Amino acid sequence: MARTVGKITLVRRIVQVCMLVLFCLPPLLAGWGLAGLFAGGDGEVATPAEGVFFGSLSSSSVSGVTLFDPLAALEVLAASRSLLVASALAGALLVAVVYGLVRARAFCSWVCPVNLIGEGVDAARRRLGIAVPESTVPRRAKIGVAVAVVALSALVGFPVFELVSPIGAVNKGLVFGGFAGLGTLVAIVIAELLVSRRVWCRSLCPLGGTFQVLGRAGQVNVAIDHGACIHCDKCREACLADPAILDAPLAGADVIVRAGDCMACGACVDACPTDALRFRLGRPRKPAAAPADEALTAL
Ligand code: SF4
Ligand code: SF4
Known part of the structure; x- marks a missing residue:
């Protein structure tokens, strides 16, 4: 049965869409500028990185301040086996403190595009009358996935989750038509339609697991x-x-x-x-x- 959208959910939808636009706009604007689609004569075209805001949900820059998602920073740290990635650690600490003090997993419901897709799949599943179990995988499993991702990054010397992350896949796909992570996204949609309700966000996402641990201070x-x-x-x-x-x-x-x-x-x-x-x-x-x-x- 279709649910009416409440006031908080309506505001959240607007924020989710704004976030999607925010992360996609700088490279799109730069691309249009480079293609000569802006009036501006023969002047130099600024690169996206020179703007006030630029980046992805893994790492971004706001007025020159670097922000890093804490899981990506841990992966980079483990993969490089060096504390020299100080900017990643400082950026991750800032994100962890701000989100941690508010409600760490607010990132998931207010910012992350995968949650927006998951809510869409959930609504579609209800409309289609497809019944799936609530919680087939314990929600703490995602903390184990986060630990495994960091350990594997250390082993192979590469931030592994970033390669298959569905979170980056949404804005990379929208802007560049990139396919990295798209397979994960398709698997998530199928699993949530047919296997278990919101199984990725509830139980498997390693970034969600990282924020779950930080969430106790919210x-x-x-x-x-x-x-x-x-x-x-x-x-x-x-x-x-x-x-x-x-x-x-x-x-x-x-x-x-x-x-x-x-x-x-x-x-x-x-x-x-x-x-x-x-x-x-x-x-x-x-x-x-x-x-x-x-x-x-x-x-
Ligand atoms: S069970 Fe939940 S939704 Fe129902 S009245 Fe209590 S708090 Fe409200
Ligand atoms: S995640 Fe928290 S705020 Fe959202 S419905 Fe559950 S208890 Fe309520």
Whole structure:
């Protein structure tokens, strides 16, 4: 059944599309400039790298400040076996601190184009009436994938995930018509249509696994008003990360969604019919009476 788009999801869609345009525009503009499609006489055409913003989702430059995705930086570090990649490490640290303080996996739901495609596949699957299981692979598997990717990069001396990454494939494909990573993207679409709901973003993406670990420090959290909850389960059905991360707050064992896996996507807030859920800043302590099952909510 088609779902109505809530306010937070609408804003998120706009941000997702803006991000896609932001990463594709500088090289496209430069290409048009070089092809003489801009008026500007015979003056020199600036290269994309000379602009205010340039780059990909793995590494970019904003007003001369280099930003690196933390997993790509770890891969480069492992592959080069040298601490001389200082700019990558500094850029990754900046990204890790900023995202970590907000909600690390907000990158997944607000910026990453693969999540946008995954949500499209999910909607198409629902319309077509194709039923697939919720969570066939544990969501912590993606942390293991991240560790394996870094170890393999060290072994072969090359940042391996960047070669097959579906994340870069979207904007490289749109701008350059490149096919690197396209195979991964096709495999993801097939798996999410036929095997398990959102299996890539929930359980397999190594960048998601890296942000899942950082997510424990996030200060933007979904909070619950236990008195207003009617236990309709609509939030769990809508959750982009894993319905299980809502278990503790719904059971009255916590006051926020504490898991580092929460993407701060707001789908649960939009879906709640009684406004029992809302975003709040800060991480209040877990209620003392809560079951000490840290394994449920740790990551
Ligand atoms: S708990 Fe809510 S905000 Fe967090 S990932 Fe699930 S739906 Fe999104
Ligand atoms: S959608 Fe709202 S009312 Fe329904 S179970 Fe979730 S928090 Fe409770």
